[in-house]
Amino acid sequence: GQVQKLAYSLLNDEQVRDFEINRELNLGFTLEEVGRFRVNIFVQRSEVSMVIRYIKWAIPTIDELGLPRVLKEIVMNKNGLVLVVGSTGSGKSTTLAAMIDFRNHHEGGHILTIEDPIEYVFRHDKSIISQREVGIDTLSYENALREALREAPEVIMIGEARDAETMKAAINFADTGHLCLTTLHAVNSNQAMDRMMNMFPSDMRNQLLMDLSLNLRAVISQRLVPGMKGKLACAVEVMMNTPYISELLRDGKFNEIKEIMEKGDATGMQTFDQSLYDLYKSDQITIKNALAYADSSTNLEWKINFGGDQKKLDTRHNLNKLGGLEELTLPSEEV
Template sequence: MAQSSVRITMRYLVKALVKYGASDMHLKSGRPPLYRVNGKLIPAKMPEFSSELVKDVVWDVLPPCLISEFESRRQTDFSFVMRDLGRFRCNLYFQQGQISAAIRLIPFEAPDLETLGLPAMVTELALKTKGLLLVTGATGCGKSTTLAGMIEHINRNCHVHILTIENPIEFVYSDKKALISQREVGSDVTDINQAIYAAMRQDPDIIVIGELRDYKTIQAALTAAETGHLVMSTLHTNDAKSTIDRIIDVFPSESKNQVRIQLASTLLAVVAQQLVLRADKKSRVPACEILVRSPAVEDCIRQNELSRIIDLMAASNDYYHMQTMNMSLERLVSLEIITQEEALAASDSPGDLKLKFSGMVREP
């Protein structure tokens, strides 16, 4: 395929992604491109792609410096820009010996936090000055978008230095009131953990880590939060309890008690979110569970009594503005933003939520 045809083909594919309001595109040999629209994969109306075509299309945007890494590690992450359409994050990988790609749209402009439909408490948390603030949820639930909205809100309102460490860089920010330094693993720094420790010597007020993927990154993030910085990041966990469990579980047994003490004193909040189809079925809205550090939450973490977390969130809405996922879903139903059916499908405790909808209260 000629070089110009490859570029047109890739541009055509991502142009369709934007046109149909898709969040992601998948390329795989033997299938036409698939677009994720409102959470569901929809095949494009075009012929199946050959393995050669998949490679040609993605090779045209793969940075040459990553070719050897991809061929040796069999996967890589990078971003690319298509003029007038947006930035795109690509995970390139092998499956059954053939190249496949998952491509996600990253809009040129960071979102306005107020337009994302998030609870007011998320805006309040963005303006805190220290602690570990985590946005969590499954793949494709809008974690990166929420985090970007929080960063942009700080950018518009605070005279601070925000330092991001990402793999790859997703949203690109223009300095407003804040000074924003964005470092990409691979091009700006070789190792994410070294970058986190180095960040503490670069006079940051806020350190943003794209994702807490492993033990060393989590350890570095906790250390940065202990030094009095606001540290913001994401995790692939579904709720506040599993987030705390995940952080503690990555440490060796002999360190767990010390980590519980460390986490209890540094954890600012967990915002666990998912996207739920609106009643008009035209788009999705975030439903959020919010855990905020309080003396009772600190005690739960220190004493390893995480089974109390749900009840604490439910009882701490008035003062700390915490909320469970069911509380968020119930509110969205009451505002007629989502249907009861979608809320029940999204709930981890649909029986309790169904009782709420029927006007019943569960007896202790």
């Protein structure tokens, strides 16, 4: 059909073979003077289909995205592991690109990215940036990760930590003095820790906890929340690896980390509920959406009622005017 002809026109011979074997393929392509696109090609009802997403030429800045300023400090670390986590479509790749580009504009060195596919195209500034696309510039993530250190980078960005081998490589890069950034599917930092632990056999977990306690720099979790006038607001949780959190990581006490994060203003740490509270106070989101996307709607409602100075409102009264608490739909945590 016409869709198959269009899809195949975007592929090289190797990608065509890959698609015909696996029946699905991700890729990126550029149209001069138009922009860059991310494409997913798949088969449904025996017909080739496509989903195409437009990616802006300009890489948005951390400030333009409304992200916490502490992300600028995080990406300037000399070494360590940084995780950006969230569900599909939560903007992880955009946040990662903004962080990489901030470093590009402020620090010299070699930044290596391994992506499937390349989304944002970086331009050299103070750093030289090498972007390798799986399936085009390298045969596989495994090959690219194995050769990465031979390419002499100071910073390595891995598009997604999909399995134990990729996560092991990311931790190894951090352990050998590099700054490594990657993404993971998880709804918050606690789940991110659990997901990493579950990637590995039980006999490796003590070593993994030790490695994380020493090398993890931060976990940045995000959710896109419906905002005012059809815009989306980004709620962000930031976990920093302070000395106390390092102890909790080493002991596997993930459930105790959130309490420390709630007290972590001086370090730049914040929970989702704190971020949602700030978005509500600044009139970027409604009460209803703040509570719908909270980790603890009860705690956030209490904070809105009693923790603010200008908006000590009865949220239940306001929610009932908006359609009632019984209509409040919590977002899915499936990733």
